[in-house]
Amino acid sequence: MSPLRPTAVYITSSNKLLVGGFNIDYPKPGRRVIILMNQNGVHERVYEHDQHQQPLFKYPYKITTTSNGNIYVVDRMSDYENRVVVLGQDGDVINIYTGVIEINKDLVFLPEDIVTTPRDNVIAADMRTHTLHILNNAGLLMTYYKTNDIGILFPWSLVFSPTGQLYIGKSGPAGSKTMGSNLYEVTLS
Incomplete structure (x- = not known):
C-alpha cells in the first residue's frame, strides 16, 4: 500500500483482498483508492477515478x-456526512446512495458500517438516525428499519455470524453519558 495509508479491508468470497487507502498526508489532496489484490499481494485492479477521470x-x-x-x-465525505458508492467489477459507478428524505431530512446520512446479508442485500448502519438502510445488490433502497424501535441506539458496527445471525454493535455520541458500547444479537426475517 505504500505510500498510501490503508483505511478499510475486506476479503471477497474468492479470497481476494479489497483495501481502501489514501495519501499519507491526508486531508491534503491526493490519492483515494480501493485496491483489489490477490493472495500474493499483487494489485489486480485499482478503483480510483470514474469514467470522467473524477475521484471516486x-x-x-x-x-x-x-x-x-x-x-x-x-x-466519508466529512465528519458529519457519509455516502455509499456502489461500483461494478469494471469500476463503473452503479449508484451513489445518500439516504432518503423520510429518514435523513433533518440529519444527514452517516453510515458507520456496511455488511452483506446472507440473501445478498446490503445493510448500512446510519448511527445518527438509529436506522438500518437495506439496499439491493444494485445499491437501491429496498427498505429501512429503525433500530430504536427495539432499543438499539447509535448502531455502529455490523457483522453476520456463519449461521446468519446479525450482530449490531452500538456506541453513544461523543461526550454523552451513554458512551458505553453494547453488542446485540438480532434475527432478521
Missing part, C-alpha cells in the same frame, strides 16, 4: 461486496 472517493471507510461482484464503499 473522498475517504474510503468501509467495504463489502455482493455475489454479482458489485463493490459497496462507505465514503
